[in-house]
Amino acid sequence: MDWKSRRITALLEAALIEDKAANDITTALTIDPALRATATILAKESCVVAGIGCISAFLSLYGKLSTKPVGRFEVVSHPEIFDGVRVKKGQAIAVIRANAASILSTERVILNLMQRMSGISTLTNEYVKEVAATKSKTIILDTRKTIPGLRALDKYAVSCGGGTNHRLDLQDGILVKNNHISLGGGLPAVLARALAGRKPGQIVQVEVRTPVELDQAIAGGAESILLDNMTPKEVKKAVKLVRKALPKATIEASGSVTLKTVRDYAKTGVDFISVGALTHSATAVDLSMKITADTL
Numbered sequence: 478m479d480w481k482s483r484r485i486t487a488l489l490e491a492a493l494i495e496d497k498a499a500n501d502i503t504t505a506l507t508i509d510p511a512l513r514a515t516a517t518i519l520a521k522e523s524c525v526v527a528g529i530g531c532i533s534a535f536l537s538l539y540g541k542l543s544t545k546p547v548g549r550f551e552v553v554s555h556p557e558i559f560d561g562v563r564v565k566k567g568q569a570i571a572v573i574r575a576n577a578a579s580i581l582s583t584e585r586v587i588l589n590l591m592q593r594m595s596g597i598s599t600l601t602n603e604y605v606k607e608v609a610a611t612k613s614k615t616i617i618l619d620t621r622k623t624i625p626g627l628r629a630l631d632k633y634a635v636s637c638g639g640g641t642n643h644r645l646d647l648q649d650g651i652l653v654k655n656n657h658i659s660l661g662g663g664l665p666a667v668l669a670r671a672l673a674g675r676k677p678g679q680i681v682q683v684e685v686r687t688p689v690e691l692d693q694a695i696a697g698g699a700e701s702i703l704l705d706n707m708t709p710k711e712v713k714k715a716v717k718l719v720r721k722a723l724p725k726a727t728i729e730a731s732g733s734v735t736l737k738t739v740r741d742y743a744k745t746g747v748d749f750i751s752v753g754a755l756t757h758s759a760t761a762v763d764l765s766m767k768i769t770a771d772t773l
Contacts, residue, residue, distance in 0.1 A: 478560075478629075478630075480534040481534070484629060485534070485629065486538070488627065488629075489531065489534050489535055489538055489590075490538050490542070492589075493538055493539060493542060493586060494542070496585060496586055498539055498582045498583055498586065499542040499544065501582040504582055508577055509577075510576075512577040512578070512770060513575065513577060513771045514574075514575070514577035515573065515771055516572070516573040516580045516584070516766050516767065516768040517569050517766070517767045518532075518571045518573070518588070518591070518765070519567065519570065519765050519766070519767060520564045520565065520568050520570055520763075520764060521566060521567075521763035522763050523563065524596070525561065525564075525595065525637060525638050526561070526563075526564055526637070527561070527597065527598035527633070527634040528593075529552075529559065529560055529570065531587060531591060532552045532571055532573060532591075533552045535583045535586055535590075536550045536552070536573070536575060536579055540579065547576040547578065547579040548575070548576050549575075550573065550575030550576070550579065551573070551574045551575070552573050553571065553572050554570060560637045561638070561639075563602070570591075574771070577768070577770065580768055584766050584768075590630070591764055592761035592764050593634075593759070593761050594631075594634040594637070595761075596634075596759040596760050597635060597755060597756055597759040598635070598637040600638070600754070600758075600759040601617065601634070601639060601755050602639050603736055604617045604640070604739055604755070605639035607736060608739060608740070611743045611744050613743045613744065614748075615742075615747055615748065615749065616748065616750075617640045617641065617739075617749075617750055617755075618641050618643040618729070618752070619640055619643055619751070619752070619755050620644075620753040621643075621644060622757040624756075628645070628646075632756075635755055635756065638755075640755060650680070651675055651679055651681045652682045653667055653682065653683040653684060655684055655705070658683075664685075664690050665696070665697055667683075668683055672698065680700045680701055680727075681699060682699070682700070682703055683697075683699045683701070683703065684703040684731075685702060685703065691718065691719075695718065695722045698723070699726060700723075700727075701728075702723075702726055702727075702728050702729070703751075704729065704730050704747070705731050705732045706731075706732035707730070707732075709741035709742050709744070709745055712730050712742060712745040713745040715728075716745050727749065728746075728748050729747060729749040730742045730747045730750050731750070731752075731753075734750055734751075735754075
């Protein structure tokens with residue numbers, strides 16, 4: 478993750494402005510502006526960490542937004558702790574040494590973002606472990622079901638948990654879904670237009686929901702097939718048909734996949750399982766920040 482990129486910088490700056498971090502009246506009235514402090518971010522539950530880089534990024538941006546000098550800062554963590562590593566309850570994730578006011582004024586945005594990102598990476602890792610237990614080669618994918626504006630961060634968190642990013646946006650891959658099919662005159666017609674009009678190197682994936690649509694996708698030469706909201710039994714049957722007719726096509730299962738059922742889907746032989754819940758339903762993990770004043 479490039480925490481200094483223009484897109485990410487804009488997101489983080491918007492969070493600081495939303496919280497009026499540079500105008501923290503409580504800190505301004507109660508804390509010596511020259512005081513320096515040490516803050517430790519602690520995991521209050523076992524989790525897979527994501528977003529450590531946001532700490533330095535937030536502090537740097539705060540220094541630019543604040544009208545008061547904040548001085549130097551340092552963010553350190555144990556060499557064995559970085560994004561994608563699982564930490565235990567009570568374990569220190571990172572230590573911040575900086576101006577006390579800058580820590581207090583950025584505490585909430587830092588924790589909010591790291592808690593969400595770590596929640597996504599932790600949930601993703603649970604799915605990845607379930608699939609790994611089946612000894613299959615199935616890959617867990619995310620979807621575009623992300624919070625508007627936060628997609629880059631949400632998808633980065635998925636990768637920290639061991640998942641793989643699917644389409645980043647609507648320009649990143651051709652996926653013919655049910656609404657395209659219903660509005661475009663049916664699956665055969667829509668698939669034919671997509672195959673004829675795609676650019677070299679682009680793969681056409683089509684979503685199918687019924688045996689009839691599956692037959693149409695196979696007959697039309699789909700290069701990738703998304704089996705939507707089918708049971709593991711239905712998926713297994715579909716996989717056999719696709720492998721026989723289109724041996725080079727990739728197969729993805731999606732819809733109604735949970736931690737309880739993901740193993741059953743992985744055992745069907747699909748190449749991918751996409752899970753929208755990774756980003757739209759992940760629960761933020763519990764992190765805290767303990768701050769102490771530095772003494773001379």
